[in-house]
Amino acid sequence: MLLGMRDSLGPLKVLAVASAVNGIGDVLLCSVWGYGIAGAAWATMLSQVVAAFMMMKTLNDTGFRAFQLSIPSPRELLEIVDLAAPVFLTMTSKVAFYSLLTYFATSMGTVTVAAHQVMINIFCMCTVWGEPLSQTAQSFMPELIHGVNRSLLKARMLLKSLVIIGAISGLTLGVIGTSFPWFFPSLFTSDRMVAGEMHKVVFPYFIALMVTPSTHSLEGTLMASRDLRFLSLSMTGCFCFGGFLLLLISNGGGSFAGCWWALAVFQWARFSLALQRLVSPRGILYRDDYQQHELVTGKAT
Known part of the structure; x- marks a missing residue:
């Protein structure tokens, strides 16, 4: 909600405080008082509670009654489900494909598992840099469209x-993200076999990463335009196609590089479908005859 109000400083402050609480809690509960993994869990929980309270306090200062409890009506619940269900399906399909990718990679031996863990972690770290583009679209597009x-x-x-x-970000991240495992594999592993497996997937890794930030901007625009049904169906279709491709690769003998090529296809399919939807002459960004009541299906709850 704060991002929708174009308040990016508020969430940044909350994130900084929550991270500090989590870090200090980890040190005290794990290192000083010796609670181990349970202490880390309590520190994380405490940081989330602090973050939630600060977010509500910020909203309350802007005029919203964030601390007031109310029971939503059946109509309001239906509106929430209408918005949340497609987003849930979209996120679930995305996470399910990454999990399926890891499942097939882990069936190829210990060396491949180690290489995959390194590459997928670097990939996830790089993809985070594209999220601000999605959030920018979700913050500014609704006013321009609705x-x-x-x-x-x-x-x-x-x-x-x-x-x-x-x-531009995708190309930059692709170059940076592939440079470290290619030129400096010793930063992640001292095993030459693991480093060799990492080198096998550098090219599909680059192809998948370079298109990810642009995909985030397109999918953020689809969310801002309330085209959630298409977004969820397209993501589900990409998951099914990507999963089928992984199954074919596995039944054909399987290869580590083949799994990452499937990820590249998955990412480019997401990009292509979202781009085609938004640049279509019949799309929401080109139809001036859309009326306001046709665009906004329900009020905010």
């Missing part, structure tokens, strides 16, 4: 800028 002073031309210009920034 607002009183809506301007589809400005929305298209913003999307173009986000995609270009995403492409």
Whole structure:
């Protein structure tokens, strides 16, 4: 909600405080008082509680009654489900594919498992850099698409800028993300066999990573335009196709590089479907005849 109000400083402060609470709690509970993994869990829980309270306090200061409890009506529950269910399906499909990728990679031996863990962790660290593009689209696009002073031309210009920034970011992240496992594998492992397996997937790793930031900007725009049904169905379709591709690779003898090529196909399929939807002349960014009540299906609860 704060991002929707274009307040990025508030969440940043909350994140900083929560991270500090978590770090100090880990040191005290794990190292000083010797609670081990249970102490780490308590520190994480405490940081989340502090973050939630600070978020509610920030919303309360802006005029929302964040601390007031109310029971939603059946109609409001239906509206929430109507919005949340497609997003849940989208996120579940994405996580399920990554889990399926790891499942097939772990069936190829200990060396492959070690190499995959290194590469997938670096990949996830790099993909985080594309999330601000999605959040920017979700913060600014609703006003341009649904607002009183809506301007589809400005929305298209913003999307173009986000995609270009995403492409530049993707190429930069791809170069950086592949350089470390290729030139400095000793930072992650001293085993030459593991390093060799990492080198086998550098190219599909680059292909998958380079398109990810632009994909985030496109999917953020789809969420901002409330085109959630298409987003969830397309992500589910990409998951099914990617899973089928992984199954074919596994039944054909399997290869570590083949699994990562499946990830590259999954990422590019997401990008292609979202791009085609948004640049279509019949899409929401080109249809001036859409009326406000056709765009916004329900009020905020």
